[in-house]
Amino acid sequence: MFRNFKVVSHVVFGRGAFSQLDDILRPKRLRSDDFMVFMVDDVFKDRALRERVPFQSQDMLLWVNADDEPKTKYVDALTRQVREFSDRKPAGVIGIGGGSTMDLAKAVSLMLTNPGSSAEYQGWDLIKNPAVYHVGVPTLSGTGSEVSRTTVLTGPEKKLGINSDFTVFDQIVLDPELTAGVPKDQWFYTGMDCYVHDIESLNGTFLNAFSKAYGEKSLQLCEEVFLQDGPAGDDKLMMASYFGGMSIAYSQVGVCHALSYGLAFVLGVHHGIGNTIVFDYLEEFYPEGVRVFRKMLEKNEIDLPRKITSGISESQLEKMVDVSLVLEPLWENALGRNWKAVMTRDRIKELYLRM
Numbered sequence: 001m002f003r004n005f006k007v008v009s010h011v012v013f014g015r016g017a018f019s020q021l022d023d024i025l026r027p028k029r030l031r032s033d034d035f036m037v038f039m040v041d042d043v044f045k046d047r048a049l050r051e052r053v054p055f056q057s058q059d060m061l062l063w064v065n066a067d068d069e070p071k072t073k074y075v076d077a078l079t080r081q082v083r084e085f086s087d088r089k090p091a092g093v094i095g096i097g098g099g100s101t102m103d104l105a106k107a108v109s110l111m112l113t114n115p116g117s118s119a120e121y122q123g124w125d126l127i128k129n130p131a132v133y134h135v136g137v138p139t140l141s142g143t144g145s146e147v148s149r150t151t152v153l154t155g156p157e158k159k160l161g162i163n164s165d166f167t168v169f170d171q172i173v174l175d176p177e178l179t180a181g182v183p184k185d186q187w188f189y190t191g192m193d194c195y196v197h198d199i200e201s202l203n204g205t206f207l208n209a210f211s212k213a214y215g216e217k218s219l220q221l222c223e224e225v226f227l228q229d230g231p232a233g234d235d236k237l238m239m240a241s242y243f244g245g246m247s248i249a250y251s252q253v254g255v256c257h258a259l260s261y262g263l264a265f266v267l268g269v270h271h272g273i274g275n276t277i278v279f280d281y282l283e284e285f286y287p288e289g290v291r292v293f294r295k296m297l298e299k300n301e302i303d304l305p306r307k308i309t310s311g312i313s314e315s316q317l318e319k320m321v322d323v324s325l326v327l328e329p330l331w332e333n334a335l336g337r338n339w340k341a342v343m344t345r346d347r348i349k350e351l352y353l354r355m
Helices: 017-028 072-085 099-111 184-202 209-227 233-249 255-267 271-279 287-299 314-325 328-335 345-354
Strands: 010-013 036-041 060-064 092-097 134-138 150-154 159-163 171-174
Touching: 010 017, 010 233, 017 092, 017 134, 017 171, 036 072, 036 099, 060 072, 072 099, 072 150, 092 099, 099 134, 099 150, 099 159, 099 271, 159 255, 171 233, 184 209, 184 233, 184 255, 184 271, 184 287, 209 233, 209 287, 255 271, 255 314, 255 328, 255 345, 271 287, 314 345
Parallel strands: 010 171, 036 060, 036 092, 092 134, 134 171
Antiparallel strands: 150 159
16 A cells, blocks of 8 residues: 655745744634644744744743753643643644754644643554644754654653654745754754755665655755855755655655664754764765765864763663664665664664764
8 A cells, every 4th residue: 555644735935934924824713712822942032033923912822942852741741731721722833943843843732632641642643633733833944844744752761753644734834034043063963864864765665756756856955055155055955854854754764863863862862963973874874875974074064973872881772772673664764674684783782882
C-alpha cells in the first residue's frame, strides 16, 4: 500500500506575510468569545515582534521557553494552563518561533483533544482525535517542523515524536523577514538540520520520485545559501526547509538523526547542533554529503564542539544506544531491512565515543 499522508492545507509565503495572520485567523473566530492561544518563543518577549502578534483581549498569550529540547512534561504543563484559562477549547493554537516552539504548539493542540499525558503518544499513529486548529509561524529556517507530521518530544524514557496525520499544521505562515537577526551559529546549525534531511532522504532505501524531487531542490538551495554569497539567502533557506520537510514526509531520515536523538536525551544537546556534530563522523555512510558539509563548515567559519561524549558513564552510553535503536524506521531507511546486522550496539557505541 502507498502511504496516503497529510500535508499542510494552507501556506502563505513572502516578506511581510506575517501581517496577514490576523486576517487568516479571523474566520476561525466564529463567536465573539472565541479565543486563540498564541505560543511565542520567549526570546521575543522584549523584541518588536511582540507588538506585531495579532493578540485580542480574550486571547491567551503563552511565552514558551525553548532553551531545552521540548519535553512531554512541559507539554502537559502548557496544556493544563490552557485548560485552566477556559472551560472551552480554543479556536486555534498558533506557534511562533523555531522548531521547538512549533513542536510545542503542535503537541498542545493535540493534547487539548486527547486524554492523558503526551508521553503516552510518543510513537507512530497513536493519536485518535483530531487536534485543535493550529498554525505554525517559523522564525528560524531548517527544522522542517512547519511541514512535519511529527512533534519531537523527550519523555521519561525516550526521545520520540508524536507521529500522526493530526500533528500536521492546518496553516503555515512563511515570512523570511522573521528570521533576520538570528545568531550565526544558530542559523548554521538549524540550516544543517535541513541539509541533513536532504542527504538522508536522497541516500535512503525509502527514496522515491516524490521525495527525490523535493530533496534535490532543497539540497540545491542549501548549497547556494551555505557555499555562495548570493542575494535572498533567507528566502532560499526558508524554502529549503519547507522542501526538505516535504522530502522526508514521504521517505525518512537516517543515521544522523537516529544518533542525535541519543545525544539529546542523555546530554541535552539541541537537535540542530546535535545533527551537525554527528554528521561530521558519518563519512562511511554519506561520503559526498560529509565532504560538502565540511566545505560549508569552512566557508562559514564554524568551529564544531568536540569531545562532547568524553567522560560519560557506561550507563549513559547504554541509554544513548537504547534511545537511538528505538528509531527503527530511520535505521531501515539508511541501511536496509538487514540493518540490525550492520548497526550493532558496539558499532553505535564506537560512533558515540568518537564525538
